[in-house]
Amino acid sequence: MQSGGDYGNGFHDDHHRDLEWEEKQVSGPGSFGRAKKRSRGGARGGGLSTNVPRVSDEQKKSLESPDSPPPCTDFDVAYFHSYAHVGIHEEMIKDRARTETYREAIMQHQSLIQGKVVVDVGCGTGILSIFCAQAGAKRVYAVDASDIAVQAKEVVKANGLSDKVIVLHGRVEDVEIDEEVDVIISEWMGYMLLYESMLGSVITARDRWLKPGGLILPSHATLYMAPISHPDRYSHSIDFWRNVYGIDMSAMMQLAKQCAFEEPSVESISGENVLTWPEVVKHIDCKTIKIQELDSVTARYKFKSMMRAPMHGFAFWFDVEFSGPASSPAENTSATSVASGTSSTSPSGEGNQKKRTNPSDALVLSTSPEAPPTHWQQTIVYFYDPVDVEQDQLIEGSVTLSQSKENRRFMNIHLEYSSAGRSFVKESVMR
Template sequence: MGSCVQVVVDVGCGTGILSIFCAQAGAKRVYAVDASDIAVQDVEIDEEVDVIISEWMGYMLLYESMLGSVITARDRWLKRGGLILPSNATLYMAPVTHPDRYNESIDFWRNVYGIDMSAMMPLAKQCAFEEPSVETITGENVLTWPHGVKHVDCYTIQIHELESIATAFKFKSMMRAPLHGFAFWFDVEFSGPALYPANNHIPSVVHQIDGCQKKKRANPNEALVLSTAPEDPPTHWQQTLIYFYDPIEVEQDQLIEGSLVLSQSKENARFMNIHLEYASGGRSFVKESVMR
């Protein structure tokens, strides 16, 4: 791990596997801390730490994530020029088509063993598509290049920035297809801050996170990237899908535009409110859902 990287905090340690990896990599001391902000506040560490490591990411990056705990740990213990791993993250969204999923959930009711049960379809749509769905899609389902919803710099982000995130988007469909909803995924990068000495390498422990394939670096100075994008190998985060109750037929090069607001639920801070407004082909829609 290098002579300059000696004291590590693992935020949200769980089974402690990352803490063990850090110790195996040569850390002088490893503090394994529970995930909650309360736990982080209660822990007393009487020294500055060289590295904060955490698998804080949740579904859709921010749902039930431990980023707030990482921020608290950073402000309490990280020495000037210290490392946070992962160091930054980006949440993406893109319109998707997914006829198989729609057919298996909805059109199934048109013919159930030869019986027309289409009267069940409105209820089926509500049950299947009212809340976001965590599942795996492929690059073939994605209709456009993605839009960056939020970039998180773990060295500078503040907790209040997580309370509400808003973005406006504009997509141009690459093909003619039924638009079934929007997919969300994220990347995280492992790199040091500008203040961190250039000759300190990123500890090899980051290669172990989630057992996932990471994007290879062309040279050692480039950031190591873990991607949960549809075109990359699946991870346990998969992708998060927000489905429409009814598909929208879009033509090639047709615009799909609108806005998105992600906010913490007042009912429960762990829940995420999703307010999505979108328009295509002269028709406007609103979809509100809660990730709980």
């Protein structure tokens, strides 16, 4: 499918004031950075030990201002630490759609990288930094707060690039670079695009070092959502308990629903599961977005079901776009160009790497259900019980994604939706 034309979500009539019932989703205790399906734990950027300064509560208060980056917390320490594990980096590098699209984007912008200074935010093993050096960068600052930076330095040395790639072990908020830079590159995207809150570090790097008119890769990002039907998943997790070796175990179903659908699920679905054209939740221009905009994102939506089916929840996925300074932002393209089989479920999708019809338009990496799978997959917020919808039935409401007060790298999800005169609320926390 293709998304709607522009990036505005439109304001629709509010039918959510009198909620018929409420689905509350509260995660249980459990450690930060629990294993997730793509093994990124709760982390981007790796394992932090003594290289990031710790601050007292009094210092935190003095450091916290609208214009200052957040101080390093115990949650950040755990977050960075989870990225020290080689398996996380192996999985990301083996995601060919991800890694090859980044390499192609670097080579596509070689004229803007050659002879220039680059910062790689959250460099991990250093592979993107090396791609930039191979593209002719004069100097690359590879920044990572994880202990994986130690290995990155060895990788750089083994490839004879120590004179070009400088590995800085620390947070981008804390390390010092004594020159302006021409290019920022980063693979900052988390589940549902914004989970993990690493984009804030890219913004910090931009505001600290990027020259006016400099290049940021990726340049734009768009988060989409759509209602889905997934009876196989529901049957596998819930209906199984109706008859277990001839025994009625339906008394387990309520607990099974809570365990299966309490938290957002990262999994792969297909275009056949999607009930409607997707809508945009958030469009990001990496050159202009401010950190404060990431605190909370709210969008209203209005879908029309293309079929009669049980609606089991909402799916979220994203695109990122690699455009240079002269390229038109995604929001200025047509509806077909916006989706181009990437962000949505277009039957004619050509894969994750998308070149728009205009040769000057950008390369796009998609995590759409119709695109070849990536390690991001899709994120599904399931209802505890399905809602039956008819063909052409309207499904409308709002979604709010906000940083958790408990830990800014967690994400609170508040969904309001109504259909056929019934209104619902679903709340969950992505940990």
